[in-house]
Amino acid sequence: MIDTDPAVLVLEDGSRFTGRAYGARGRTLGEAVFATGMTGYQETLTDPSYAGQIVVMTAPHIGNTGVNDEDPESRRIWVSGYVVRDPSRVVSNFRADGSLDEDLTRNGVVGISGVDTRAITRRLRDVGSMRAGIFSGDDAALIADEQVRIVKSGARMAGLNLSAEVSVASATVTPARGERLGALAVLDLGVKQATIENLADRGFEVHVLPQDVTLDELLAIQPVAVFYSNGPGDPAASGDHVALLRGVLDQRLPFFGICFGNQLLGRALGLDTYKLPYGHRGINQPVLDKATGRVEITAHNHGFAVDAPLEGIIESPNGYGRLEVSHVGLNDNVVEGLRALDIPAFSVQYHPEAAAGPHDANYLFDRFAELVRTHSARTPEEAE
Template identity: 40%
Template sequence: MQTAYLILADGTLFEGKSIGASGMTIGETVFTTGMTGYIETLTDPSYYGQIVTQTFPLIGNYGVMPQDFESSKSWVRGYVVRELCDQPSNFRCGGTLSDFLKSQNIIGICGIDTRALTKRLRESGVMNGMIISGVDTCPAVTEELLKEIKAYKIEQAVESVQQNTDGGVTGVSPVERVATNEVGAQGETSPSKSIVLWDFGAKANIQRELEKRGCRVKVVPCTTTADEILALKPDGLMLSNGPGDPADNVQIIEELKKICEYDKQMVSIRSSTYSTTEDDSTSRVIPIFGICLGHQMLALARGCKTSKLKYGHRGGNHPCKDTETGRVYITSQNHGYAVENASLPSYAKMSFFNVNDGTVEGITYTDIPAFSVQFHPEACGGPHDTNFLFDRFMSLINIC
């Protein structure tokens, strides 16, 4: 293995061995505490622009399974592990992680003290970093080099991770596929529902979970307007996960505001004594379910504020408490921003909060049929603890 170096924006230098491609890369250095799921991490568009550190010491031991990809490719800027296994053992294994990193042109480093790196990021907060591999000597950590590292910024993140929506999210069945006679909410078979999945960097398993419940899923890109979504006359709207600062997506938030205003008007018509029939197409209400970035942008569209966390929540072991039942769920998460607790308006009820730091993990809106969560119910963190939220979405659709 060739020598590789990780240089943080504060000047901290780690020396290790090169994995994946050779070269140089700069990104936002973050850590994830997941003990499994490294392939899902590498193919999650939400990690766009980031150098990802795995805190679990051994990575690659079960190889690579393409059927588990969350998108068509890897989006990370770099990859950091303590020990890389090049002799995986799994009956589903389709190749080694090392070969996958090379095929994706991902520059990585192994053999460093990832505990020390994680501690540095926890104490100082996430910071930019540079990985240099394939060099004979350690580069000089000069002010000029650190200035270059600090200057990196994740920009146009959502636009950059758009995938081919003609065939749905990569790795799942085609758009508009109807899964008939599937078990729906409350364990009952239900007729298919038409769902628009607004793609901000969607993980494939979101579409899979909807299709399991008998839904026809139409994936639309981030540039889709409110009028275009309303013209599709969906039974429900799914707001996907995605990368970057939610507040950067000004146009998407404006379009989302229009859909929320539309729902408010339709709810008003429904409650009016002049509403004639329950199935009146002129008062069609579109329930909304948001996940991660979708949760944040829905909150911004409804008047909330978001802010950046010191080092974010990434991994499969984050405890969240249901404010109604008091039950704690173990959740999968990947986000560096959060909705500010104090910014929730009167019509936004916090439904989940993070047990570790008290941040908002879920919101239910009382004036329109909409709810959202910061964590990933499709990622099976428990492994099925919060999967019921998709059933809740179907129930909301059925009563609307």
């Protein structure tokens, strides 16, 4: 049944989009962003990288497959708000355990439906991601000026550190499957369950560590390698994570980072990061692997990027030797991957676990496992 209670989405520039309440009632604030995936809304909702954001779905029809207990990528829904055009009237999937609107209500997620999501997306593309608010229930009756004032009182994503909100409070361990490579230290900045499963499938005993772990605590598990996950927030506000990574690189431990981890590797190597106008979010982003010339369709969720020259080899400003941009986004020439040439470290800006999404980039987990095997096989003289 489609709800008839009024709701309104308000952007900080004063733009207003009226519709119907969807999910919980009340008000919510966050950065308005749009996601272009045609499928995978449950994985999107439970991706910790969306913490602090009101997500606008560009696909017009959402919710027809309902929700289930198998597809969530983390322990809860993380989006601050949810915007859809046409919510499904019924659930039609044999795997469904319930409906999307019921799940949103149960998790206290304030949403809105019945709005022109194409118009909202065009506004965000023209102006850039903005602070926003969804108002329903009693809050829908607030005067427009008061709603805009409330929206402008919200935090900006630039300069925001959200890692503590999404990270585990204590370490967890997932056993290796198949031939065991050793312990892998995963810094949880908002890691997705599919990432953990992919790493375990490659033979890693996956130790998911809290975001405030110290270098000594990390090294105490005797890791064969270190992995930095995806996550929300501004990489420029994560100085402690950069310092920890520099300690890891100084140990010459193999390193792989994805999404937020790519940005933090860039900063550890001495590069800058910057905020994109409206970011990349969806499961249909084309990326060029410069080493092979292959174009991959990839899953993205990022609003910041590394600032580095797309061509040629440069020296790390922080003394880690030579490095290069390994992958480039074909829509806007954004840096989508880094590769260090003199230390065992690489990263990509997208999600190779692809939950939900294409599996073109899944090979990167194999590349990481091979890097660890090669590094572990070196002689002491070669390690110098």
